[in-house]
Amino acid sequence: MKVLVTGGTSGLGLALANALAAAGARVALTGRSGERATPVAAGLPLATGIEMGVRDDASVASGVDQAWSRLGGIDMLVNNAGMGMRSVNTHFMTHPEGFWEVPADGFRAVIDTNLTGYFLVAREVTPLMLAAGRGRIVNISVSHSTMQRAGFVPYGPSRAGSEALSRIMAADLRDTGVRVNLLLPGGATVTGMVPPEAIAEGRRFLDPEVMGPPIVWLASDEAAEVHDERIVAIEFERWLHERNSGR
Secondary structure, eight states: OEEEETTOSSHHHHHHHHHHHHTTOEEEEEESOHHHHHHHHHTSTTEEEEEOOTTOHHHHHHHHHHHHHHHTSOSEEEEOOOOOGGGTOTTTTTSOOOGGGSOHHHHHHHHIIIIIHHHHHHHHHHHHHHHHTOEEEEEEOOOHHHHHOTTOTTHHHHHHHHHHHHHHHHHHTTTSSEEEEEEEOSSOBOSTTSOHHHHHTTOOOBOGGGGHHHHHHHTSGGGTTOOSOEEEGGGHHHHHHHHHHTO
């Protein structure tokens, strides 16, 4: 399996890339800085680091081309690159702001990364997968409560948009060999998006490694025909058991 993971230098992206690489996949992980992506990838087996700014069309096209060339194709795209609330309010967990207080430039930056970025990378990869006759796209999402939580503009709307995008992508690709699914942790996760003071307060957070088992399964032969599913990582074992029991 040859996998492209966007935003793979830290947090959920690194956990996803690490799990896939440990399972034997060849992984290309991207970051806004190639100088960071390269050494991070060097720490994983069969991985390569690529510079890609998901908000820039030319950077996305170049990054996908490099990934395809280095991996010898792309069997799976994991759309993960994103910006969190800290980019517009560093203390959003303890001092949330109303949407009217969010700077317009900050709003646009998060939407461009979390929503437009998913679109741009998928738009670049999908024709290659269609030409190959198969492929898998996994869009990383968040809990519905996060999309509706007070003080979570623009992060909540950006993730709600990316989830709607994923559903439409699945509908558009239903009669093709390309499969599209959603994957989310199922709760707040320890990443660079979480303010340090929230962690210091002893709040309960999930470990990013919770994403490992479901992403490895989604890359497996067993999941070859799985399409338009919304998989919650903390509920994965129960979900899989119920799925297998229902066959």
